Amino acid sequence: MAKLPKFTNVKDVTNLQTWIDEALYLKRNPLVFRKLGSGKCLGLVFFNPSLRTRMSTQRAAQLLGMETMVMNVGSDGWNLEFVDGAVMNGNTQEHIKDAIQVMSQYCDVLAVRAFAELKDRQADYQDKILNAFVEYATVPVVSLESAIGHPLQAFADLITIKEHQTKERPKVVLTWAPHPRALPQAVANSFVEWMQESEVDLVVTHPEGYELAPEVIKGTKVEYDQHKAFEGADFIYAKNWSSYTEYGQVLSQDESWQVTAEKMALTDNGKFMHCLPIRRNVIASDEVIDNSLVIKEAENRLFSAGIVLKKILENI
Amino acid sequence: MAKLPKFTNVKDVTNLQTWIDEALYLKRNPLVFRKLGSGKCLGLVFFNPSLRTRMSTQRAAQLLGMETMVMNVGSDGWNLEFVDGAVMNGNTQEHIKDAIQVMSQYCDVLAVRAFAELKDRQADYQDKILNAFVEYATVPVVSLESAIGHPLQAFADLITIKEHQTKERPKVVLTWAPHPRALPQAVANSFVEWMQESEVDLVVTHPEGYELAPEVIKGTKVEYDQHKAFEGADFIYAKNWSSYTEYGQVLSQDESWQVTAEKMALTDNGKFMHCLPIRRNVIASDEVIDNSLVIKEAENRLFSAGIVLKKILENI
Amino acid sequence: MAKLPKFTNVKDVTNLQTWIDEALYLKRNPLVFRKLGSGKCLGLVFFNPSLRTRMSTQRAAQLLGMETMVMNVGSDGWNLEFVDGAVMNGNTQEHIKDAIQVMSQYCDVLAVRAFAELKDRQADYQDKILNAFVEYATVPVVSLESAIGHPLQAFADLITIKEHQTKERPKVVLTWAPHPRALPQAVANSFVEWMQESEVDLVVTHPEGYELAPEVIKGTKVEYDQHKAFEGADFIYAKNWSSYTEYGQVLSQDESWQVTAEKMALTDNGKFMHCLPIRRNVIASDEVIDNSLVIKEAENRLFSAGIVLKKILENI
Numbered sequence: 001m002a003k004l005p006k007f008t009n010v011k012d013v014t015n016l017q018t019w020i021d022e023a024l025y026l027k028r029n030p031l032v033f034r035k036l037g038s039g040k041c042l043g044l045v046f047f048n049p050s051l052r053t054r055m056s057t058q059r060a061a062q063l064l065g066m067e068t069m070v071m072n073v074g075s076d077g078w079n080l081e082f083v084d085g086a087v088m089n090g091n092t093q094e095h096i097k098d099a100i101q102v103m104s105q106y107c108d109v110l111a112v113r114a115f116a117e118l119k120d121r122q123a124d125y126q127d128k129i130l131n132a133f134v135e136y137a138t139v140p141v142v143s144l145e146s147a148i149g150h151p152l153q154a155f156a157d158l159i160t161i162k163e164h165q166t167k168e169r170p171k172v173v174l175t176w177a178p179h180p181r182a183l184p185q186a187v188a189n190s191f192v193e194w195m196q197e198s199e200v201d202l203v204v205t206h207p208e209g210y211e212l213a214p215e216v217i218k219g220t221k222v223e224y225d226q227h228k229a230f231e232g233a234d235f236i237y238a239k240n241w242s243s244y245t246e247y248g249q250v251l252s253q254d255e256s257w258q259v260t261a262e263k264m265a266l267t268d269n270g271k272f273m274h275c276l277p278i279r280r281n282v283i284a285s286d287e288v289i290d291n292s293l294v295i296k297e298a299e300n301r302l303f304s305a306g307i308v309l310k311k312i313l314e315n316i
Numbered sequence: 317m318a319k320l321p322k323f324t325n326v327k328d329v330t331n332l333q334t335w336i337d338e339a340l341y342l343k344r345n346p347l348v349f350r351k352l353g354s355g356k357c358l359g360l361v362f363f364n365p366s367l368r369t370r371m372s373t374q375r376a377a378q379l380l381g382m383e384t385m386v387m388n389v390g391s392d393g394w395n396l397e398f399v400d401g402a403v404m405n406g407n408t409q410e411h412i413k414d415a416i417q418v419m420s421q422y423c424d425v426l427a428v429r430a431f432a433e434l435k436d437r438q439a440d441y442q443d444k445i446l447n448a449f450v451e452y453a454t455v456p457v458v459s460l461e462s463a464i465g466h467p468l469q470a471f472a473d474l475i476t477i478k479e480h481q482t483k484e485r486p487k488v489v490l491t492w493a494p495h496p497r498a499l500p501q502a503v504a505n506s507f508v509e510w511m512q513e514s515e516v517d518l519v520v521t522h523p524e525g526y527e528l529a530p531e532v533i534k535g536t537k538v539e540y541d542q543h544k545a546f547e548g549a550d551f552i553y554a555k556n557w558s559s560y561t562e563y564g565q566v567l568s569q570d571e572s573w574q575v576t577a578e579k580m581a582l583t584d585n586g587k588f589m590h591c592l593p594i595r596r597n598v599i600a601s602d603e604v605i606d607n608s609l610v611i612k613e614a615e616n617r618l619f620s621a622g623i624v625l626k627k628i629l630e631n632i
Numbered sequence: 633m634a635k636l637p638k639f640t641n642v643k644d645v646t647n648l649q650t651w652i653d654e655a656l657y658l659k660r661n662p663l664v665f666r667k668l669g670s671g672k673c674l675g676l677v678f679f680n681p682s683l684r685t686r687m688s689t690q691r692a693a694q695l696l697g698m699e700t701m702v703m704n705v706g707s708d709g710w711n712l713e714f715v716d717g718a719v720m721n722g723n724t725q726e727h728i729k730d731a732i733q734v735m736s737q738y739c740d741v742l743a744v745r746a747f748a749e750l751k752d753r754q755a756d757y758q759d760k761i762l763n764a765f766v767e768y769a770t771v772p773v774v775s776l777e778s779a780i781g782h783p784l785q786a787f788a789d790l791i792t793i794k795e796h797q798t799k800e801r802p803k804v805v806l807t808w809a810p811h812p813r814a815l816p817q818a819v820a821n822s823f824v825e826w827m828q829e830s831e832v833d834l835v836v837t838h839p840e841g842y843e844l845a846p847e848v849i850k851g852t853k854v855e856y857d858q859h860k861a862f863e864g865a866d867f868i869y870a871k872n873w874s875s876y877t878e879y880g881q882v883l884s885q886d887e888s889w890q891v892t893a894e895k896m897a898l899t900d901n902g903k904f905m906h907c908l909p910i911r912r913n914v915i916a917s918d919e920v921i922d923n924s925l926v927i928k929e930a931e932n933r934l935f936s937a938g939i940v941l942k943k944i945l946e947n948i
Contacts, residue, residue: 039695049391049392050392051394051415054385054393055359055385055387056422062357067691072392075707076678076681076686077681078681081912086912086913087913087914088912089911094683094908094909098908098912099683099909101927101930102684102908102930105931105934106687276418277410277414278414279405279408279409280404281401281402281404289414295421298418298421302421350671362708365708366709367705367708367709367710367731367734370701370703370709371703372738374701375699375701375738388708496721592730593710593725593726593731594726595721596718596720596730597717597718597720598720611730611734618737
């Protein structure tokens with residue numbers, strides 16, 4: 001079997017600049033590819049809640065003329081088993097590999113959301129649900145955020161930066177920000193990976209103990225002094241994540257890491273970004289959020305998803 | 317920005333008689349406006365359960381050629397914050413104003429259902445969820461029932477009365493009826509407001525203590541003797557609501573207010589109406605319901621929603 | 633009123649061979665009937681969870697050009713009352729007969745899933761929810777599995793047998809298999825009923841106490857020795873069900889009834905079938921399932937549903 005197209009990672013992008021250009025073309029002409037998806041169906045499978053991703057991906061599919069089906073696993077369906085060879089005499093009713101093979105037959109593309117559980121780093125970083133879809137699906141698979149990545153978000157972020165950059169090579173800062181609960185590293189991981197592939201100067205800033213996975217951060221500059229990191233920045237991308245090293249732990253809720261107008265003043269007229277949902281006056285102050293790109297960034301989710309689906313439809 | 321069309325209240329209707337005529341035309345020709353909504357998307361956002369409204373509004377959109385997306389807030393998405401300036405370090409994950417701005421970008425029209433909480437009259441009568449949509453949405457907003465009104469229902473009721481009236485100016489009675497739980501005043505409020513704009517003689521009857529809000533009832537006749545109110549009536553519209561004055565309280569479950577065949581005999585061959593869902597043999601007897609307009613009334617929800625969407629589509 | 637077409641039972645099939653042929657034609661040409669459903673809407677009403685049925689039926693409708701609406705009763709809507717004449721002053725908010733009449737007005741076809749409760753045999757075998765739909769709906773009704781039958785599954789099973797049979801009159805064995813929880817008899821009942829109408833030699837095998845309803849089993853051969861039953865079989869169809877005679881009870885979890893490769897060796901190169909979801913290494917071993925027809929069988933759910941909807945659309 002020829003290898004199926006998929007979208008789970010920046011490595012699945014054939015040409016990043018072309019994809020960005022096509023996304024901006026789709027943004028100007030949202031119905032222009034409407035015939036491409038005619039008679040085709042996107043199945044959206046949710047293991048976790050979703051607002052932006054649910055609506056933007058569904059709408060992106062509709063703009064391409066596709067039909068859609070939404071499956072809320074758990075509330076609508078069965079408890080799934082993940083262990084190969086399991087004797088399923090307990091609470092699980094269907095093996096993930098059977099469910100995926102079946103769903104593949106009802107859809108032309110499958111998109112799946114499944115968060116990290118933040119209990120066992122090794123388990124999460126194997127990205128078992130997303131990889132089960134890639135392994136067992138007989139149709140292309142799109143990540144709607146997995147345990148370790150959120151590539152549709154990172155693609156939308158990159159489109160937004162391209163639209164708003166005023167320098168050829170802008171300084172982009174990913175800053176950790178406080179949050180009352182433990183969150184996955186998925187958004188931060190993908191943001192770093194996508195920026196690494198782009199013409200930007202990326203700096204990551206966070207308290208000690210919040211280092212991202214080595215295979216993600218690679219040679220990217222880490223600056224533990226948030227103020228220093230913000231100096232001269234063109235884009236400030238805030239996000240909370242729980243610790244990778246002390247896996248899933250909230251090591252700090254240090255309010256001094258909140259993004260405020262005072263800190264934004266250190267930047268070079270820098271623009272604030274966040275993937276949403278954002279806890280106001282925790283991650284960043286109202287003032288910062290109300291003068292930011294966050295809403296425009298969310299709009300671009302339509303076009304990152306749209307181009308991903310377009311590329312897949314052209315290759316099936 | 318030019319003011320967006322919206323449908324939250326009878327005041328949003330430009331010409332009631334024309335809208336009724338168009339609804340009846342759509343009823344005879346349900347697919348006639350199918351091109352109008354092509355490539356457009358209706359987002360339906362539910363904070364509360366719904367059967368009729370969910371299905372009739374979705375179908376009305378489909379009949380106009382629109383695509384639809386359904387978002388069950390809470391079960392599908394995030395806990396929303398409503399307080400401006402809140403430090404969101406508790407249970408809420410996203411501010412309503414961010415969620416609405418984002419959803420606006422994925423849909424051409426947003427429709428929202430959010431019931432009264434019946435705890436704090438002032439809070440409910442500020443209609444905070446619906447008004448947040450009107451304030452923050454960048455696309456037209458349609459009420460699918462809010463804390464204080466249910467205009468799509470009242471419009472369907474009026475269409476039904478127009479279809480079945482035999483007199484130029486029928487007598488229409490809104491009667492309170494008993495119910496085991498506290499219900500909002502939304503349906504009663506909208507029914508009164510829409511009848512006030514119509515060529516009917518409206519009488520409202522209820523036990524003492526169930527007076528509707530003064531800004532709703534205005535000069536409309538209130539008759540505390542249900543039997544007297546029914547005399548010569550052409551339409552009996554039954555509905556339970558909890559007290560407005562002793563806000564949200566169930567002051568009475570007096571079974572003598574149930575609508576029975578004996579009481580219907582006091583009318584001038586009057587027709588029974590109710591918005592559904594109806595508790596049989598509590599609000600009205602089986603006999604009354606089985607010889608009523610309730611099912612036809614529910615059918616007209618398709619056409620009230622259809623014309624509302626048509627009017628909006630023509631103005632965006 | 634002329635009798636509406638419906639699909640609740642093998643008796644609703646006008647010509648089984650023609651329907652199978654048409655299903656296989658649709659399988660080869662999935663978009664060929666796309667104009668048939670244009671402007672028509674299928675409402676899918678779920679009282680119970682569903683994956684295959686939910687997705688395959690929705691997709692089948694889309695392939696025919698229909699629009700769809702999904703209603704999860706309970707989570708999305710109201711608590712329904714089933715007793716005629718009930719004084720509804722308790723937990724139920726709407727009578728099933730009102731809900732069905734209303735939903736009929738918003739859809740061109742209604743499909744409904746409602747499982748057996750396994751508490752009261754007489755109640756379950758009256759199939760009250762499905763029959764309420766047949767009685768009160770004013771549009772055609774399709775069973776998506778009821779308390780006592782799952783005809784869309786049995787039809788897909790029959791299509792699969794026709795595709796894979798190598799003899800003119802294959803030997804088909806329905807075997808009970810162990811399961812930790814009490815399951816309905818619906819799938820087994822329909823499988824027996826559909827096989828009885830087909831050119832196959834049907835043998836049913838199960839431990840004593842698991843006899844199916846006499847009105848279902850009729851003259852079909854029952855063999856209590858599973859090994860004997862398997863001898864020379866062309867198809868082994870496994871399914872668990874709880875006891876009909878000691879209604880809803882799990883009388884045995886005897887692991888020796890699991891379908892294994894050793895037992896499959898007794899057959900004449902027999903093919904293993906199951907409706908899914910299947911508990912691996914409980915109902916059958918991984919080895920048996922991984923060399924079976926179960927995924928292809930699930931695919932045929934698209935075409936059994938497709939032809940059922942096609943037949944209905946042609947007759948409304």
